[in-house]
Amino acid sequence: MNLKLLFAFFFFISLSSISQNITVLNSQNNESISGVVIYNADKSQSEISDLNGVVSLDKFKDNEILFFKHLSFQYFSIEKMKLKTVLSVSLEPLTEGLDEVVISASKFEQGKRDIPQKIASISAESITFDNPQTSADLLENTGNVYIQKSQLGGGSPMIRGLSTNRLLITVDGVRMNNAIFRAGNVQNVISIDPFAIEHTEVILGAGSVVYGSDAIGGVMSFYTKKPKLSYTDNMDFSANAVARYATANNEKTGHLDFNIGLKKWAFLSSVSYTDFDDLRMGSHGPDDYLRPEYVVTENGIDNIVENPNPKVQVPTGYDQINLMQKVRFEPGNDLNFDLGLYYSTTSDYSRYDRLIRYKGDELRSAEWNYGPQRWFMSNLQVTKLSSHSVFFDKFQANVAYQNFQESRIDRDYQSPLRNSTNEDVDAISANIDFEKQLSLKTQLFYGVEYVFNKVNSFGEQENIDDNTTITALSRYPNNSDWSSMSVYTNFKYKPSSQFVLQTGLRYNHVLAHADFKENNVFLNLPFETSDVNTGALTGTAGVSWIPAEIIQWKLNFSTAFRAPNIDDVGKVFDSEPGAVVVPNNDISPEYAYTGDLGVRLNFEDKVIIDAATYYTFLDDALVRRDSELDGNSYIDYNGEYSRVQSMQNAAEARIYGFEVGIQIHFTKALKLTSQYNVIGGYELEDDEKLPLRHAAPDFGNTHLTWQNKKLTIDAYAMYNDEMSYNDLAPSEQSKDYMYAADEDGNPYTPSWYTFNLRTQYKCNPDLTLIASLENLTDQRYRPYSSGISGAGRNLILAVKYAL
Structure with a gap:
């Protein structure tokens, strides 16, 4: 015993x-x-x-x-x-995001409550449930970002009345903006695979102190999934597979990713493939959006044929593949290395808004395609923690190489001449960022960055009758370059958990060189080169104050800038029918001065109201204006007598707005969320007030969501206010082919709404089913400034399996 x-x-x-x-x-x-x-x-x-x-x-x-x-x-x-x-x-999942940790504000983790700016966040769980077709659709789901599309293969974000090269996109801390990001709409964001994203943060407002040029209206930071180590002697393996189908564009999507985790090494591989057919619009709405006819080319002969279903937008289909390979090595708790390789390519896809233009009674173009949009990035990041250094507690160093390829192919109806341009941009960047806790109340962030872009551009004209090809005008000056060098510092003072002050400065120096000798064979410019050599000092100061548990105030002032890039100084293109943009060698940076005031009310986590108002003054704004070329106001461009225009520091802009969001938690399972945005302002030129081109009409969404452990149901509406003819910018008023006609026959954007239902059912921890029915009432609508109508009634089915 x-x-x-x-x-x-x-x-x-x-x-x-x-x-x-x-x-x-x-x-x-x-x-x-x-x-x-x-x-x-x-x-x-x-x-x-x-x-x-x-x-x-x-x-x-x-x-x-x-x-x-x-x-x-x-x-x-x-x-x-x-x-x-x-x-x-x-x-417990975050309910209202105040305690959430964000990275984009300083490139290091901070509590969201400490940031004086408004930041919208999207988690991996939300991305899975929202099930976006592209990363542009992912941004739209925030309710704070407006998306313009000229074709199905597109998605140009607008934030607080600014867009394109006045907004910055980053992927894993590397800036995606390059030297040919244009003032017109850009669709580079669709190169980012939504299946590969871990979370996304959108800074609403200026971010130039941390990110430099272009971050005037906002920063969209995408953080992709990281390889996960096992931290044991055993290998861990996990995988995710997704299949999706949508009826409105006959979408067929497949995705696979898998992770191999070892004690010190981890490997993550991801591949996604999507095939879209032509997009069908809704049944109830303006007939102006219908597609009654299109051009078919057979045996080299163009013919206009009747569309058997005018609701189908022919041609809009395309396909895309995304690849990602990441490797993580962690030799110790205080040091890790992350290597990321990213590749995305599309097929050729039509620029639909150009294919619906008429010249007289006939369609203007027989072809207008973008060639494959390709993006490659390799990124090596080193992160080091130190408890002994007097200079830093943590630093991150990034070295990245990117290659961008794009092309444009167009041919007029019944013309034998096909014009094409090809662009190739190599981008190298290196930055190192430091974090240092100076005391219990003070923290310092600082860093340096270098960016270099090399632009190659070629043009040719092909005669499809005899298959001969000649060299033609390129879109950009070939062999041009753009570079940026900068240093910045951010200071954080937190005397208590209720009050935070953050302030910072950045100095940026930008150099650019463009040589027009090759293009002067066709243009006869009065100059052969153009150089940019300019510096910019920007600053920010803001406070976050929580005087009581129920309320938080945020106040922030900032300056931002955008330096001219190769697109500004050297582009040649037809901006609209009868107008051609030519280079200008006499332009300078544009500056923005912004003030934000936000308030957040939290009534015991039951009702949460988040509101903000802002005002931006944009000085020396770069805008497209009438010009002359060698004393001529008009020139012949691709066979059309065209008005000469160029980019000029010719305007000022005032932008103001109000945005409000609300969450109501009726029970732990049932909640209502809503977001609404009001944007106003004007462009001032020669004392004349003109509407802003990228100020979207009032827009918002409302969601009623019920969730238990296995089932989630989301009934939601998206809505958009009208924009009248008088509220359209002059450049938009001339694009009647994109808009509906009002009672006087003038173009305008009607108000619109969609009702939608989304469900997710977790059969078990491994298997998830997602079903959505979008645009239940089959509305025919077209978002502001877009050349393509939104999807009609659309059933989306997806299945996700995790191993």
Whole structure:
């Protein structure tokens, strides 16, 4: 008997020495959460939950308080002793985002409550549920970003009355904007695979202090999924597969990603393929949007044929493939290396808004296509933690190479001459960013950056009758370059948890060189080269103040700038029928001065109201205006007598607006969210007030969502106010082919709405089904400034399997 007691005693002693592991779970659906950081009070010890949400607590002492931290979940702390008898810990998803951690404001993690600017965040869970077809659609789901489309393969964001090269896009901290980002609409954002995104942050307002040129109206930061280590001697393998089908454009999409995690190495591979057919618009709306006829070319002969279904927008279909390979090496807790390789390419796709233009009674173009839009990026990031350096506690160094390829092919109806231009941009960037805790109340962020772009551009004209090809005018000056060098610092002062002051400065110097010798064979410009050599000092100062639990105030002032790029100084293109833009070698940077005031009211997490107002003054604005070429106001361009225009510092702009969001949590399962945006302003030229081109009409959305552990149902509406003819910018008033006609026959944008229903059912932790029915009432609508109508009634079915 004594032997049995002795055996039992040693058995329990041995049990107590066995490793203590717990699983971290999502309280909403009991799914495991990987990537949760667990640390003690002085951060001397830390662990990270593995792919299955499992983490070891062995290195922590029994009397220590453990802190659990994850971007998408509320902070949680507990004494280790209390976890002795449990196998799991459940974390609550963030309800209203105030305690969320964001990265984009300073390139390092900060609590969202500390940021004086408004930031919209999209988590991986939201992306899965929203099920966007492209990353442009993903941005639109925030309710703060307006998306313009000239074709199905497009999506140009507008934020607070600004767009394109006045907004900045980053991918894993690397700027995507290049030297040929234009003032017109750009669709580069569709090169980013929404299936590969871990989370997205959108800074609403200027971000030039941290990001430099172009970040005038906002910064859209995409953070892709990271390889996950096992932190053990065993290999962890996980995979995700998605299949999706949509009826409005006969979309067929497949995605696969898998992760191999070792103790110090991890590998993540991702591939997505999407095939779109022509998009069908809705049945109820303006007949002006219908497509009654289109051009068919057979045996080299163009003919205009009747469209058997005028609601089908012919041709708009295309396909796209996205690849990503990432490698992570973590030799120690204080050092890691991340390598990312990204590739995206589309097929040729039609620029639909150009194909619906008429010249007299006939369609103007037989062809107007973008060639494949290709993007490649390789990015090496090194992150180092230090508790000993007097200069930093953490630094991140990025070295990246990108290659952008795009082309344009057009041919007039019944013309044998096909014009094409090809652009190739190589972009190299390097930056290093530092974080240093100066004291318990003060923190310093600082860094340096270098960017270099080389632009190659070629033009040719082909005669399709005899298959001869000659060199022609290129879109940009060939072999031109653009570079930027900058240094910045941000200072954070937090005397208490209720008050934060953040301020910063950045100096940027930009150089550009364009040589027009090749194009002067066709243009006869009065100059052969154009150079930009300019510097800009920008600053920001803002406060976040929480005087009571119920209310938070945010006030921020900032300056921002955009330096001329190769698109500004050297582009040649037909901006609209009868107009051609030519180079200008006498332009300078444009500057913006912005003030933001925001307030957030939180009534016990039941009702949350988030509102903000802003005002931006844009000085020396670069705009397209009438000009002369060698003393001529008109020239022959591609066989058409065209008005000469150029980019000029010819305007000022005043932009103001108001945005408000509300969340109402009726129960833990049922909530209502709504977002509404009001944008106003004008462009001032020669004391004349003109409407802003990229100020979208008032827009918003409202969602009523019910969720339990397995089923989520979202009934929502999207809506858009009218924009009258008098509210359209002059450049838009001339594009009657894109708009509906009002009672006087003038172009305008009617108001529109869609009712939609989205559901998600988690059959088990591995299998998820998603079904959406968009535009239930089959409305025929076209977003402002877009050349293509939105989808009609659209059933989307998707299945996701996680291994």
